[in-house]
Amino acid sequence: MAAATPMMQQYHDAKQACGDALLLFRMGDFYELFFEDAKTASRILGLTLTSRDKGENPIPMAGFPYHQLEGYLAKLIATGLRAAVCEQVEDPKQAKGLVKREVTRVVSPGTLTDDALLDPLQNNYLAAVALPVDLQAAGALAGIAWAELSTGRFFAAVVPLARVNDEIARIGPVECLLGDEAEFKLHLPSKAVLTKRPAWAFAHDTGASALARHFQTKSLDGFGFTEDDVPAIRAAGAVLDYLQETQKTNLEHIDRLLPYRSGQSLEIDEATRRSLELTRTLRSGSREGSLLAAIDRTATPMGGRLLADWLASPLTDKTQIEGRLNAVAELAHESSLRDDLREQLRGVYDLQRLLARVATGRCTPRDLCFVGRTLASLPKLKAKLTARKSTLLGELEGQIDLCPEIRAQLESALLDDCPLLARDGGMIRGGFHADLDKLRDLAAGGKQWIAKYQAEEAARTGIPNLKVAFNKVFGYYIEITNSHKDKTPPNYHRKQTTTNAERYVTPELKEYEEQVLTADERAKELEYDLFLKLRDIVQAATRRLQGTAAALAQIDVLASLAQLACQRNYCRPVMTEEPVLQIVDGRHPVLDVIETQGSFVPNDARCGGDDGFVLLITGPNMAGKSTYIRQVALLTVMAQIGSFVPANSATIGIADRVFARVGASDELSRGQSTFMVEMTETARILNTATARSLVVLDEIGRGTSTYDGISLAWAIVEHLHDTIGCRTFFATHYHELTDLAGTMAGVRNLNVAVKEWEEQVIFLHKIIPGAADKSYGIHVARLAGVPRSVNERAKQILAQLEQEHLDSDGKSKLAVKPKTKRRGDLQLTLFAPEEHPVMDKLRQLDPNSLTPMAALQLLSEWQREVKAEASRTNLSLTPLNS
Incomplete structure (x- = not known):
């Protein structure tokens, strides 16, 4: 540093001001990078790495022409890096010594405004999350704010800490701000960047004051915020602070902060958005193939x-x-x-x-x-x-x-085909500004002036073939042939001799030449001034x-x-507050577009009221169970955005939440297996769904052993039916679950129709009432090429397993729901026997056929259970006399 030149000292000062961002340092017609920035840029951008001040300590250096800035910025931002643009803020021609330079903006994924750097169909949100002090506190609340610099939209919300990642999934930011000491795992979208910020950037008082200054208000009450919105204000303050720090320019187009209230929109958690592929597909993460792309x-x-x-x-x-x-x-x-x-x-x-x-x-x-x-x-x-x-x-x-007044000024001033760079001129129409027209005439050579001057000099000197011309070496000159050389006036100064003529200049011609040579620059400066005035006119009308x-x-x-x-050929859905779904000939909105016209098989979906509200769908793999349940959820989402839906008719009860658990995925980066992810997402559904929610579940319990899986799936269906009571579409391979329809009033069985012919399985993709009689998994295995011997053995094992869970009447043993014992149910009294399964058995026995041994055996069983219950409840019992 001590030996640094003035320019390198200027570079170091700018680098210190921009922190970890790559510094693009403007030097004439190039942006240069030095030191580690040069090495990084050379690797990422493919620039040639050279060095400055070759000697014992050469400085690594790389650069590119100034007009290629947008292209190189796009490459840097795509890799998740930030770049600081340091411009020459002084005209080099007028600078006295070193040209003044300043960092004019810091570019990051969330602060883009240039069309070349943005996807026109995708929002480019910068978000911030303000966490509570105690992350473990019950009912902890967080603040989320998100803004789009390229459009000026700005929102803030208070959400439960547990829903932060769901909201981040909904917003889909490209960059998210978080306190540098925060210990919270954010689940950011693919390629999104996490930027750590100092804790003071999330302070409430600082943020509230900054926001009030920016919006020129005394408080944020006028925007609809209250004392309960402190977390939201903290996050919004962090967003504004970051934008002001990086942009170093006017942010007047961000003219309001809108509160976002939960309950105003359908709640869709992170897992459901992935499962339904609303805006991105699961496999590629691209827009293509999503619901958004299809509609x-x-x-x-x-x-x-x-x-x-x-x-x-x-x-x-x-x-x-x-x-x-x-x-x-x-x-x-x-x-x-x-x-x-x-x-x-x-x-x-x-x-x-x-x-x-x-x-x-x-x-x-x-x-x-x-x-x-x-x-x-x-x-x-x-x-x-x-x-x-x-x-x-x-x-x-x-x-x-x-x-109309803005339109009139823009149309009268600007050419139809304007250039990109304002300082290059060539944007203002002829006739719009008289002084500009004069300068342009001069810059073009002033043909009229030259013709007039030539005619006057020919007449004054008596030289008829006198000619005024121009070349890049001498500029303007007067050419006189040798035959008239003796008529040359004394004020002509000879400049050059040619074979047949002499070339001269005059003070008047030199003065005009100077005007011509500077006219182009002056015209560009005037055009730029006119451009700025037009820009100010548009800026003043930004709100309108x-x-x-x-x-x-x-x-x-x-x-x-x-x-x-x-x-x-969509239909208008009938919307109702009742928790029902009545869809006739519904179609999957994505497959209906992708597949050949007419090849998709439509299906009905009837849920709620007499049709039951928990629908169990059984059938083989590849038959269309997952497609069917996704279809129901997607049609509900479409209806609630105000869209017609692909069906012949549809009555849709407005849902408060939609949950979808479809497909297998793991979270290795979070240390979670496929089954752990499945159970975590299922737990969230069971804990947060309401009677107005819509739940679609696919193959719950398949990630563990068969008996574990059946047990969990069975209990989950019971909970959805008995405790929550919401509309549920439950696709499963566990045929044992279909017995629930006989014991639960709201459960109905559906299955995917299959046609068997000469040991071939034909999937009809049609949903019909009733339970499937088999899973056809072994058939599918045979179609996949599994050896015949393996398939035959699988059939034997399947028959044995199916027999083991049936009682003597051929009914499922699982269908009997045992009574749940509760603490306090034990009744120790001499006057009334406790209600107990053993007592029930005793009452059902015929006293005439009861042997003393059988009675003693039942009483002993009762005694053992009473002792066990007493042990669990820490009660002392008098020994029971058999």
Whole structure:
């Protein structure tokens, strides 16, 4: 450091300010990296590693041209790194000595605004989790806040600590902030980055004050926050602090903080989101193959992101759901209206992200041009929405602000094809600004001035062939042929001799030349100033334009759902508060799209009331049990976002929670086996489901021994039926469970129809009432190529095992539910015998046929059980006289 040059000292100061981020240090037309940053960048970006100050202690160095910044930033961010951009904030031509440089922003996955770095269809949330002081305290609450810098949306919520990871799964942040000393295991989405922050960043007083200053309010009461929302404010303060620290620019487009309340949306836990593949598939983690990809018909990126939000947080309020369904119905029935709206929406650009770049000072001339084009498409779109039957469509029409004055200025000022870089000029229309037009004429060579000057000099000197010309070596000059050389005026200064002529310059010509040579720079500076004024005009209208953008996104989603309903022949669901499901000819919304038209077999789903509320589905592997139960859950989710559903008819009771445990997975990184994960997720369902919930379970208990698995599955079904009483679809290979339908009023058996023909098994994929008579597992094994001898032996073992759990009447021994003994049930009195199974046996015996030995044996059995109960309850008994 002591021997560092002034520029390297400047580098070290900037590096210290940006912490662990890679420092991209602007030097002329290049961004340079030094020391360990250079080695890292060389490895990740494929840059040539060189060195500066070659000698005993060379400094590793790597760099790239300044115009390639976005591409290299994308590569760095994709690897989870942060990058600090250190710009020259002073014109090198005007600098006196070392050019001044400053870190203008720190780029991380959660702070992106550039289109080149963002997925247009995916939200790019930065989240923060504020943990309670005591993680073990009963009822501990945490705060979660999440913001999208690229659109300005900002939310905060208070959630039980146990639901933090469920909320993180719902939000899907790309970066999450957590206290640097926090000992809490966050389950982040794939490729998401965890950023540790100092504890003071989560302080309530600091956060509340910073938020109030940012929103220019005295408190956050006006946004709907109360004294109970302290954890949410702590998390929101941490988000704002991080954005201010990294962006070092205006964040006015983040103009409100919205409270997110549990109960306002359908609760879907982390495991259920994975099982149902709402927005990402289990196998690849990609959007392709998910429910979101199957139903998305949006015309704009804004609509695509909003549809993902709706799927992440379906509604639970019947009025709001019906409002969306009414709008979708109107657009579905009026095809010309729907087509016109979608046509206009195709001319709309991503206004939300354009406004974010305007507000942060990072917009380009092309961005402003796109804002103007978007505004130009609004009048026709708004006109189509007037006098609509749907209340929601009418409200959205009122939220569209045409901003005609902004549109007029942008259209009159900007060229149709604007460049990306503002400082390069070439964005302002001719005729918009008189001084700019003059400078452009000069920069272009001023043909009119040159022609006029040439004519005047020819007349004054009497040299008819006098010519004014230009070359890069001498600039402007006057050329006189040798035949007229003697007429050369004295104020002409000879510059060059050629074969047939002499070339001269004059003071007047040199002065004009200087004006021409600087005109281009002055024109670019003037254009940049005009660009900044246009940017400020748009920025001043950010709030109005954000409201318009939000309305356009909703219109796009509603029109998209209507288009989907018409394309795929969906029906409008009847929504009810009753816990029922009545679906006729329902289809899986993803497979219905993926498979060949008409090849998917539709099925009914009837649950609730006389149809029972716990449905046990049996049948062989590959027959479609998992598809069927997933289908039921997906149709419920679709209905609660306000979408039509793939069925002939559907009545759907609004659920408060949806739980799905489908498929096997382990969590080796968390030290959990497949069976432990299965039981953990099942435990959560049993502990948190309510009578209004929808539960779909697949093959519960298969991760352990057969008898353990059957026992657990049996007990789980009993708990769902007796204690919770919720709508349940339970797919299983344990045929023993079908006996529950004979002992529990709300249990019904369904099975997947199978056709046997000449020892062949044909899966019909049709769900029918009743229990399957066999599992066909051995048949499937034979189809898979298991040797015949193994299959034959398996049949023998199966027959023996099935016989062992049947009683003398051929009924399952498991179906008899024993009475549960409770502490205090033991009744020691001489006046009334305790209710006990042994006493029941005694009462049922015929006294005339009872032998003394048989009676003594029963009394001895009773005595042993009474002694055992007394031992467990620490009671003393007088010995019973046999």
